Structures are given as structure tokens and as C-alpha cells.
Amino acid sequence: MTPHNKKIPRMSLERLPIYYRTLCNLADNGYLRIKSAQLGKIIQIEPTTIRRDFSYFGDLGKSGYGYDIAHLIQIFGEILEVNETQGLALIGVGNLGRALLINNFRRNPNLEIISAYDADPHVIGETINKVTIQPLSDLKATIQTQQIKGVISTVPSHAFQEVVDYLVDCGITSILSFAPEPVHVPKNVHVRYLDLTSEVQNLLLLAEISDV
Amino acid sequence: MTPHNKKIPRMSLERLPIYYRTLCNLADNGYLRIKSAQLGKIIQIEPTTIRRDFSYFGDLGKSGYGYDIAHLIQIFGEILEVNETQGLALIGVGNLGRALLINNFRRNPNLEIISAYDADPHVIGETINKVTIQPLSDLKATIQTQQIKGVISTVPSHAFQEVVDYLVDCGITSILSFAPEPVHVPKNVHVRYLDLTSEVQNLLLLAEISDV
DNA sequence: CCATTTTTGTTAATTAAATCACATTTATAG
DNA sequence: CTATAAATGTGATTTAATTAACAAAAATGG
Numbered sequence: 001m002t003p004h005n006k007k008i009p010r011m012s013l014e015r016l017p018i019y020y021r022t023l024c025n026l027a028d029n030g031y032l033r034i035k036s037a038q039l040g041k042i043i044q045i046e047p048t049t050i051r052r053d054f055s056y057f058g059d060l061g062k063s064g065y066g067y068d069i070a071h072l073i074q075i076f077g078e079i080l081e082v083n084e085t086q087g088l089a090l091i092g093v094g095n096l097g098r099a100l101l102i103n104n105f106r107r108n109p110n111l112e113i114i115s116a117y118d119a120d121p122h123v124i125g126e127t128i129n130k131v132t133i134q135p136l137s138d139l140k141a142t143i144q145t146q147q148i149k150g151v152i153s154t155v156p157s158h159a160f161q162e163v164v165d166y167l168v169d170c171g172i173t174s175i176l177s178f179a180p181e182p183v184h185v186p187k188n189v190h191v192r193y194l195d196l197t198s199e200v201q202n203l204l205l206l207a208e209i210s211d212v
Numbered sequence: 213m214t215p216h217n218k219k220i221p222r223m224s225l226e227r228l229p230i231y232y233r234t235l236c237n238l239a240d241n242g243y244l245r246i247k248s249a250q251l252g253k254i255i256q257i258e259p260t261t262i263r264r265d266f267s268y269f270g271d272l273g274k275s276g277y278g279y280d281i282a283h284l285i286q287i288f289g290e291i292l293e294v295n296e297t298q299g300l301a302l303i304g305v306g307n308l309g310r311a312l313l314i315n316n317f318r319r320n321p322n323l324e325i326i327s328a329y330d331a332d333p334h335v336i337g338e339t340i341n342k343v344t345i346q347p348l349s350d351l352k353a354t355i356q357t358q359q360i361k362g363v364i365s366t367v368p369s370h371a372f373q374e375v376v377d378y379l380v381d382c383g384i385t386s387i388l389s390f391a392p393e394p395v396h397v398p399k400n401v402h403v404r405y406l407d408l409t410s411e412v413q414n415l416l417l418l419a420e421i422s423d424v
Numbered sequence: 425c426c427a428t429t430t431t432t433g434t435t436a437a438t439t440a441a442a443t444c445a446c447a448t449t450t451a452t453a454g
Numbered sequence: 455c456t457a458t459a460a461a462t463g464t465g466a467t468t469t470a471a472t473t474a475a476c477a478a479a480a481a482t483g484g
Contacts, residue, residue, distance in 0.1 A: 010441095011440085017407070051463060063461050194408075198226075263431090
């Protein structure tokens with residue numbers, strides 16, 4: 001059959017990075033083919049779910065055979081645009097920001113923090129992992145010369161809306177925030193929240209509830 | 213009506229920390245009552261969803277009035293056990309682990325990293341934010357004296373399963389991992405994954421797809 | 425104290441995701 | 455080349471979550 005033209009479900013897209021990473025690992029270890037049942041074991045996702053997910057991206061498998069790993073990597077890699085470096089900006093270089101900058105997606109060659117910003121004059125000018133910290137007001141100018149595909153923010157909640165307004169003004173459309181406070185943005189701008197406290201609270205809550 | 217005895221949906225539990233935090237903010241700012249519509253505006257969740265979520269925890273509101281904020285905080289706080297300090301252990305004190313330890317849930321008085329572990333002899337013995345880094349093999353003994361409610365791991369994927377096996381052996385049942393590799397655990401043990409790379413990839417993917 | 429307004433809590437409807445079940449396709453062994 | 459076994463891709467079903475719609479409850483203003 002031919003690729004669906006139906007809209008791809010959000011959850012299938014969410015799993016795409018997991019598939020991609022796992023398949024790359026398998027390829028690195030010399031595997032050439034895989035069936036949905038094996039893959040399901042590895043990543044703990046039902047084989048049916050995997051097959052349906054894959055089907056949204058084309059007719060990728062062969063009955064009685066499985067999937068060609070290199071082919072999947074090729075297709076998924078294109079969708080994830082792993083062949084073009086995705087330049088990111090980091091806003092907020094406190095402890096967490098610093099750690100992110102030092103790590104800088106080392107294991108993911110196509111993601112790279114290429115510029116960093118902070119409000120604190122004490123850290124502006126400092127260079128971490130080859131990136132020199134600038135005042136946030138420099139972002140607009142930086143964007144002229146380097147393509148920024150998204151922003152990672154460790155800015156605390158109370159200052160976040162203000163920063164986001166500026167980011168939106170700069171034309172940024174993808175923001176990952178480590179502060180939980182929801183901000184208002186135009187609908188073409190995407191904000192994801194990564195709230196560590198909520199994650200831990202939910203984790204403990206789950207344990208609390210399930211062992212009753 | 214009386215509280216449901218139906219099982220509380222996973223998604224409603226997921227939102228509980230958001231509700232709790234937002235209500236605390238409102239209380240701090242002197243607010244005494246809130247209606248689902250107002251709260252929905254703030255946290256960008258449909259009022260109906262909020263009302264249904266709340267209903268799982270009892271008959272918390274009054275028609276024509278709304279909800280008493282202090283009362284909600286009381287109820288949700290009990291469920292989240294915010295009055296007992298939840299001691300956590302950190303495994304892996306690299307850049308990220310270090311940042312987590314320095315922050316140490318400063319804004320959340322009931323969550324606290326009370327011990328930290330690493331494999332690297334160079335960091336063992338070092339004290340960060342009053343916590344002295346120990347060899348992982350000490351965990352079992354530490355648990356005898358201090359209650360550890362959960363573990364945060366920044367251990368890289370290749371070493372993670374081994375570490376988790378030890379954690380399970382120690383009786384740990386809640387683990388938050390910054391490494392994406394899924395591990396095998398008994399079904400009474402909960403593992404949450406917080407995969408920064410996937411988050412960023414999904415964020416960019418969403419932008420890419422939606423602005424076609 | 426009554427009429428009006430507000431807002432809840434919940435039943436019903438809708439939407440989205442996961443899973444089942446199987447016809448179809450392809451590989452493989454004889 | 456054919457028969458058998460294996461595994462996909464997808465309609466049909468089930469399960470879960472969200473949203474709509476509204477009756478019932480309480481507040482408020484005359």
C-alpha cells in the first residue's frame with residue numbers, strides 16, 4: 001500500500017525519536033533486520049502499536065520478513081531531519097543551564113546548542129564548551145546570522161512570560177521550558193514543559209497509590 | 213455526592229501536581245476562592261476537565277460559588293503527601309546530577325535529595341550542598357537509617373540496567389531516569405523516563421510538521 | 425423570601441489511542 | 455514450483471480521555 005494521507009496521530013510522532021534511537025543502536029550492533037515483535041520487547045511497546053505507527057510513514061515492512069533497519073533509519077531520520085544540524089539557543093545559564101551546555105547533546109550530533117543567554121552580568125562573557133554567554137537582547141541579532149531552530153529555557157517562572165514574549169518577537173516558534181508556569185503564545189508557537197517536580201511527585205504518587 | 217470509588221484516571225493524577233502548585237501560588241497571592249473557569253484560563257486546561265478531575269477527590273466545590281482554595285490545597289496536599297519530607301537519592305553525579313543536587317528542589321520543601329552516589333572514585337567523598345557523594349554500594353546501608361522514597365538517576369544508558377537491578381534489590385520502587393534506555397523491572401517498581409533528546413526532537417518535529 | 429444568576433458535578437457524546445484479529449503478502453524449505 | 459510458516463498492515467473493536475450539555479445546588483440581589 002501507499003503512505004497514509006491521514007494526519008499522523010500525536011502519540012505516533014512522540015514515539016518516533018524512541019524508534020529512531022533504538023534502531024540506530026541495533027544498526028551499530030550489526031543488526032540488519034527486525035520484526036515488530038522483537039522491537040516491541042526491547043522498547044516495551046506492543047508490536048501492533050509499532051506496526052501501526054510505522055504504517056503512517058509508508059509501507060516499510062515485508063510480510064514474513066520484518067523491517068530493514070537501515071531503511072527505517074533512513075525514513076525516520078529524514079522526518080526527524082537528523083542530517084541537518086538543528087541549532088538551539090539556551091536561555092538561562094544557572095546550574096541546570098550550565099549542565100545542559102556542557103553536555104550539549106553530545107550523543108546526538110544533529111542537536112547543538114549554538115548560543116546561550118543570561119540576564120546576570122556576572123556570567124555574560126563567560127565561555128562554556130565553546131559557547132560565549134550573551135545578554136538576551138543579543139538574540140535578535142544572532143538570529144540574523146545563525147539559524148536557531150528552537151530554544152531551551154531554564155528561566156524561572158516569574159521571568160518566563162517576559163522572556164517568551166521576546167522570543168516570540170524574535171520569531172522563535174519552538175520552546176522547551178524547565179519552568180512549569182504556562183505562558184501565553186500565539187498558536188503557531190509551540191511550548192513544551194518539562195517539570196521535574198511534577199515528574200517526581202507523580203512518580204511517588206504512583207508508588208503510593210499502587211501499593212495500597 | 214460522595215467521592216468516587218472508581219479508579220482515578222492516570223491523566224487526572226498527572227495533573228494533580230499542576231493543580232497543587234497553581235493553587236499554592238494563588239493562595240500566596242491572597243486569593244481565597246476560584247472557579248474552574250478561572251483556573252482553566254491560568255493553566256490552560258478546559259474547565260470541564262478540571263471539574264471532573266476534582267470530582268475524583270471528593271465533592272470539593274459549591275455550585276454558584278466555586279472552590280475554596282485552602283480546602284483544595286489541603287486535600288491535594290494530603291494526596292501528594294506534601295507534609296512529610298520525601299527523601300530522594302541521586303545516582304550519578306555528573307554535570308546534570310550536580311545541577312540537580314545544587315538546586316535540590318529548593319522551591320519544594322517536601323522533596324529533598326538526601327544522599328548521592330557515583331561510581332567515579334574522584335567524586336566520591338566530595339560534598340555538594342551538604343550531601344556527601346558515596347559509592348553506590350553504600351545505598352543498601354543508607355536505606356537502613358534514612359527512608360528513601362525514590363531515586364533520580366542520571367546514569368548513562370549502558371550502565372543503567374545494572375544500576376537498576378541493584379536498586380530493585382535494595383527495595384527501591386520509584387525511579388526517574390534521565391537515560392532513555394528502557395530497563396526491565398518487577399511490576400511493583402515504577403520507572404519514569406525523562407528523555408531530553410526526545411523532547412527536543414519532538415518539539416522541532418511539531419514545528420516542522422505544523423508549519424507546512 | 426423568591427427569582428435570577430452562577431457554577432458545580434455528572435450523564436451522554438465525542439474524540440483519540442491502543443489492541444485484537446485476520447486476510448494478505450512474502451520468505452523459505454522441500 | 456508448491457506448500458507451509460511467518461509477519462505485515464489494517465478494518466473492527468475496545469479502552470481511555472476529553473468535551474458538551476444540562477439538571478441540581480447554592481449564592482446573590484431585590
